[in-house]
Amino acid sequence: MSRLSPASLLIVGAFMVPLFIELPVVLSFVGVNLPMEVSLGMGVVAFAMVLVWSEVSEKPEAADA
């Protein structure tokens, strides 16, 4: 059973969007030039990882059982 519901995945994904849009701007202040496309790509990968984690990890109560 998925750890996160579709609604939870939607909310988590939504909160990741501003993080990865603003990441290149924040990094530019410390002299790192991260292309926007790369940052958004990282966001997609991060979301995919959350998705995989949600599918393969066990809920604590299930693990206890």
Place this chain on the structure above:
Amino acid sequence: MSTPGETAGETVESAREMLPDNSFLIQYPHVSRVVRSLFLTAFVAFGIGAFMGVLQALHRTGIARIVESADYYTFLTLHGVLLAIVFTIFFLAGVFTWANTRSLDRPPVSKRFTWFWVVTMSAGTAMAGIAMLAGLLPSIDISADVLFTFYAPLQAHPIFYIGLAVFVIGTWLAGIDWFRQFLAWRREHPDERIPLQSFMVLTTMIMWFIATLGVAVEVVVFLIPWSLGIMPAPNPLLTRTLFWFFGHPIVYFWLMPAYLLWYTVLPKIAGGRLFSDPLARVVFVLFLLLSTPVGIHHQYLDPGIAEGFKFIAMTNTMFLLLPSLLTAFTVVASIEHGARQRGGTGYFGWLKALPWRDPAFTGMALAGLMFAAGGFSGMVNAGMNINYLVHNTLWVPGHFHLTVGTAVALSFMAGAYWLVPRITGRKLYSRPIGLFQVVLWFVGMVFMSAAMHRGGLAGIPRRTAEPQYPQVAFETVAGSVGSLRLQLAFGGVLLFVSALLFLMNVGLTAMNNKPARGLDSALPPALSGPEQSPTVLDNLKLWALIAVVLVILAYSLPLYSIVQGAGLYPAGQEASPAVIAPLLEVIA
């Protein structure tokens, strides 16, 4: 009490049977019909305005130019007026009619008067809308391509200005209706505190009565006679100042109904209670006092206003952060209380206990989050020195798409998901689609407004059909201008899809055969109630008087200075109606 002709067949009847006796639709079927009518106009304007918005996003970025660049400004005017004036204010009127009736527990004094202001507002909207749409037809000599900020020297057809004047009169009548409702309640409850929702409605309308004096003078005294050709073109700086006298407080006219939803509805949806009724009252009083004497901060680059007056406007504007921060505290405390009632624990663990699956909750929560970001970019706009960096750039629409475009519009959409079943008796068509829609709006706005802010910092101008200049290379902080354009257009398309989903969901709800269940109209009492605040907070006359004094202090000297410096009309122009000029010559 039911009105003849109110029922629309078995479906509505069966829906009503499922509702409790204290549901709004059962108690006030006529008021529910008024609210439905207002919402219908609001949503039609929203659909047309959203379509104009996506056309602009695709056009100015060069992704797809479906219309002529010369027509871009007609679309821009339609987008601004339909969304920022018609959608917002019709929805506000619906929410306020519901809230005032619900909290006072009595209907408006006269059904006829209520419908009179609804028709007046609608007639004004129709007139202004016709003038704007006619600009797309070259065969008709009517246009109103003056943008949302309608002041001289851009001139529209008189129908546009007369329509706006009629619309504003309609809003005044609405305010009078809500005050009559309140006064009737007061006669029966002389010693009671004003119910919170009604207090919010009344303070907002007092602010609106004061703020619209500026636009009333601008339109009636200067723009209508000028557009009719009976008076010369007025002093542009004067009309700009009169417009911004109204143009900034209208921001709070949009926001205060959203705040009403955040303070009174959001805690209920979250399963909790409002943290503090007195703080909510203080916030609305502060908005009443501080909304109007700040408009000059839109005119930092206007040469005819002394820097000292601009500094005063900046100081007043910064004070406006206080009610916004109080709101952030109170609303978050209220929903945290709700989350803990639902079993949430820990410093941040309570966030998981919130009803994130409910589009009404998630929409308002995301709207509040975006408002925080909009507040930060607003501080940049309000600062005299750093405003010069972003003035008239794409940063500015980036800012107000976070505030009115998300904090307000997304709250209204989320509020509609909660309120429409309560005024129709029909179940929301789809909660999952609603949830997806509000999240899509959030994501689309993140893409679009972030690109706008960064584009503004690079110097890209606003209100320009083709902001691509071969001689100028805009320098961005991060990413290329090309990627910013793509990001802006992508965000705009997501927002348009979200708007369509919203309209579809609400439209299908209005036709849904499944009855709504429950829909108790009672709102839980605040944790800290009105009895814990001084009664002076309810002295509306006092606050109205102070608000007027502050406006006089902020505007009398600047207006005197403008009129002394450049006159009401440009130098050498006759300041008497052209039609009576021959008569005046004879008399002379």
